[in-house]
Amino acid sequence: MRKKVVIAVAGSLFLLGASKSEDVKLLEEAKRYFQPLPKVADSKENPITPEKVRLGKMLYYDPRLSKSGLISCNTCHNLATYGVDNLPTSVGHRWQIGPRNAPTTLNAALHIAQFWDGRAKDVEEQAKGPILNPIEMAMDSPQEVIQRLSTIPEYVELFKKAFPNDKNALSYDNVAKAIGAFERTLITPSRFDKFLQGDVNALTKKEKEGLKTFIEVGCAGCHNGPALGGNMFMKFGVVEAYWEATRDFVTLDKPTVPVDVGRFAVTHKQEDLYVFKVPSLRNVSRTYPYFHDGSVWSLEDAVQVMAKVQLGKELNKDQVEKIVAFLKTLDGEIPKDALEVPILPASTSKTPKPVR
Amino acid sequence: MRKKVVIAVAGSLFLLGASKSEDVKLLEEAKRYFQPLPKVADSKENPITPEKVRLGKMLYYDPRLSKSGLISCNTCHNLATYGVDNLPTSVGHRWQIGPRNAPTTLNAALHIAQFWDGRAKDVEEQAKGPILNPIEMAMDSPQEVIQRLSTIPEYVELFKKAFPNDKNALSYDNVAKAIGAFERTLITPSRFDKFLQGDVNALTKKEKEGLKTFIEVGCAGCHNGPALGGNMFMKFGVVEAYWEATRDFVTLDKPTVPVDVGRFAVTHKQEDLYVFKVPSLRNVSRTYPYFHDGSVWSLEDAVQVMAKVQLGKELNKDQVEKIVAFLKTLDGEIPKDALEVPILPASTSKTPKPVR
Numbered sequence: 001m002r003k004k005v006v007i008a009v010a011g012s013l014f015l016l017g018a019s020k021s022e023d024v025k026l027l028e029e030a031k032r033y034f035q036p037l038p039k040v041a042d043s044k045e046n047p048i049t050p051e052k053v054r055l056g057k058m059l060y061y062d063p064r065l066s067k068s069g070l071i072s073c074n075t076c077h078n079l080a081t082y083g084v085d086n087l088p089t090s091v092g093h094r095w096q097i098g099p100r101n102a103p104t105t106l107n108a109a110l111h112i113a114q115f116w117d118g119r120a121k122d123v124e125e126q127a128k129g130p131i132l133n134p135i136e137m138a139m140d141s142p143q144e145v146i147q148r149l150s151t152i153p154e155y156v157e158l159f160k161k162a163f164p165n166d167k168n169a170l171s172y173d174n175v176a177k178a179i180g181a182f183e184r185t186l187i188t189p190s191r192f193d194k195f196l197q198g199d200v201n202a203l204t205k206k207e208k209e210g211l212k213t214f215i216e217v218g219c220a221g222c223h224n225g226p227a228l229g230g231n232m233f234m235k236f237g238v239v240e241a242y243w244e245a246t247r248d249f250v251t252l253d254k255p256t257v258p259v260d261v262g263r264f265a266v267t268h269k270q271e272d273l274y275v276f277k278v279p280s281l282r283n284v285s286r287t288y289p290y291f292h293d294g295s296v297w298s299l300e301d302a303v304q305v306m307a308k309v310q311l312g313k314e315l316n317k318d319q320v321e322k323i324v325a326f327l328k329t330l331d332g333e334i335p336k337d338a339l340e341v342p343i344l345p346a347s348t349s350k351t352p353k354p355v356r
Numbered sequence: 357m358r359k360k361v362v363i364a365v366a367g368s369l370f371l372l373g374a375s376k377s378e379d380v381k382l383l384e385e386a387k388r389y390f391q392p393l394p395k396v397a398d399s400k401e402n403p404i405t406p407e408k409v410r411l412g413k414m415l416y417y418d419p420r421l422s423k424s425g426l427i428s429c430n431t432c433h434n435l436a437t438y439g440v441d442n443l444p445t446s447v448g449h450r451w452q453i454g455p456r457n458a459p460t461t462l463n464a465a466l467h468i469a470q471f472w473d474g475r476a477k478d479v480e481e482q483a484k485g486p487i488l489n490p491i492e493m494a495m496d497s498p499q500e501v502i503q504r505l506s507t508i509p510e511y512v513e514l515f516k517k518a519f520p521n522d523k524n525a526l527s528y529d530n531v532a533k534a535i536g537a538f539e540r541t542l543i544t545p546s547r548f549d550k551f552l553q554g555d556v557n558a559l560t561k562k563e564k565e566g567l568k569t570f571i572e573v574g575c576a577g578c579h580n581g582p583a584l585g586g587n588m589f590m591k592f593g594v595v596e597a598y599w600e601a602t603r604d605f606v607t608l609d610k611p612t613v614p615v616d617v618g619r620f621a622v623t624h625k626q627e628d629l630y631v632f633k634v635p636s637l638r639n640v641s642r643t644y645p646y647f648h649d650g651s652v653w654s655l656e657d658a659v660q661v662m663a664k665v666q667l668g669k670e671l672n673k674d675q676v677e678k679i680v681a682f683l684k685t686l687d688g689e690i691p692k693d694a695l696e697v698p699i700l701p702a703s704t705s706k707t708p709k710p711v712r
Binding site: 340 | 641700712
């Protein structure tokens with residue numbers, strides 16, 4: 001009996017050793033593709049300062065950046081739901097439905113470019129878009145935004161504090177810089193970062209098998225780097241047309257544009273037809289529905305579609321389950337500060353009235 | 357020189373004495389009308405528990421309580437802007453414009469009844485209204501709400517924890533109870549409470565003059581109690597038709613119903629024609645625009661209109677300024693917990709899709 005126990009223990013230790021070494025191999029392999037998230041996504045052009053972040057958070061939550069006084073950045077990029085609205089495509093001014101799915105603002109500052117088609121170079125440039133988009137926040141002009149903010153003395157002060165070296169602190173560029181600085185703090189470390197930092201027990205066996213499958217199948221070819229995506233453009237539908245593959249999953253309440261030309265609309269180059277920025281997979285289990293058109297709601301389905309149209313592979317149920325288990329290890333923690341709702345300064349008699 | 361100083365000091369002390377005694381008189385007078393806010397607005401029928409409040413906060417912030425998946429309680433009762441949307445009347449499902457101004461949820465649990473016309477007896481009953489109102493959150497039925505929530509396992513668990521004695525914990529009544537329990541914590545003490553608690557220096561000289569004027573002019577006849585309002589119904593336009601008096605101030609982007617019959621629509625009694633619940637003045641400087649129709653944006657104008665149509669008085673500029681200075685001492689502190697955005701649980705494949 002005692003002998004048996006000894007043998008069993010020795011066996012376990014041996015197995016443990018074997019498993020450890022496999023874990024270490026997987027970790028080494030993973031490190032070739034992925035890096036842990038940085039603490040913040042700082043920028044030389046727009047260095048993060050507490051004053052900018054504070055102001056940027058207020059602007060992010062402030063519906064007065066929209067014509068109607070109803071829609072803020074946080075309406076479509078709701079931090080309670082991981083920086084998205086969980087709608088196929090967003091609802092904007094006067095209930096106009098946008099053409100593309102709202103990507104999460106979480107970790108977005110790490111991407112090579114912004115929007116699905118990469119038409120803005122960074123979060124600062126991105127922030128300028130929706131405010132003026134007539135089907136989103138619908139402000140008429142940068143001047144209208146500045147005029148509105150300039151009637152709110154607390155904002156005037158906060159801009160001066162956030163941009164002490166600017167003669168004209170309250171400018172549309174600085175609105176964008178403040179929001180951008182806030183977004184640069186929206187970094188969400190998860191268990192996967194612990195794994196990448198060397199804690200091989202941070203992931204379960206199944207999650208590690210998922211990671212292995214994710215790499216072996218080829219997903220990591222595009223979804224790599226600290227954000228597992230966001231660092232390249234790629235045609236959606238390398239092997240077959242994406243709209244053929246997603247058609248069966250579409251459960252839209254209202255159909256959107258059936259086929260989206262993607263980055264072609266920006267560059268007008270033939271090779272950019274149906275090309276989109278590879279989305280980050282950080283928090284992907286929470287940022288449903290999927291793809292630029294929000295056509296697919298289930299992560300399992302999305303994984304299947306991607307394998308099929310990008311890699312020409314039909315994954316079995318086990319592979320999909322494992323990959324999804326791995327992807328859920330990317331659900332991270334949103335910085336506490338970002339989740340503290342700012343009390344917004346009051347409008348004054350000079351503040352133009354909202355137009356609904 | 358020394359003599360002069362002595363006399364001056366003695367004079368100051370004398371004046372200080374006189375002023376103190378006046379302060380104490382004012383405090384005694386104020387205490388006849390007003391009481392400090394309680395810590396929470398607890399209820400026998402729905403006692404506050406941490407579990408209910410936690411769940412209620414999540415529901416308050418959750419846009420999935422609306423048909424579109426876009427509108428939460430917090431959309432119109434935005435805690436970043438003191439529990440209101442700062443719009444004349446609210447925007448609801450498919451951009452439908454509501455007929456009345458969204459009252460603040462802050463301190464609302466202290467009122468004798470809910471809605472401008474008092475048609476709901478408490479915050480629990482109130483919470484059931486907008487979710488099902490076709491021009492607000494537009495859910496088809498209580499069943500639809502429950503069905504949606506029942507597909508989200510984390511919510512199922514949270515309801516069990518919040519209502520451990522209920523066989524059927526996930527019910528529409530309990531949705532309302534949880535939201536109600538959360539709202540019962542939305543109490544916002546301010547400097548005026550410190551004054552009422554005996555700190556006569558909590559208000560400035562001007563603010564105290566404003567308080568005195570507020571009482572002398574007659575405002576405190578209706579705006580009294582801990583919420584300075586919310587505890588009685590009163591005809592809007594005792595002396596003259598309110599819509600005549602507000603007409604000049606209307607700067608609506610879209611006209612709403614010109615005349616609102618008020619509580620008459622609830623009771624069908626002649627004496628309830630144009631009768632509304634007296635609104636609380638807590639945080640009033642932040643809950644513009646004013647009145648049931650949001651017709652007046654400036655607090656100064658609102659004070660003038662009230663004096664005119666309720667009391668038949670024309671206030672001078674000095675009186676208005678002082679009253680407004682006093683009213684600003686009612687700007688309170690929103691509980692920190694309420695301002696921490698809850699991370700909402702994920703939908704599942706069974707969760708019905710939003711309909712925009």
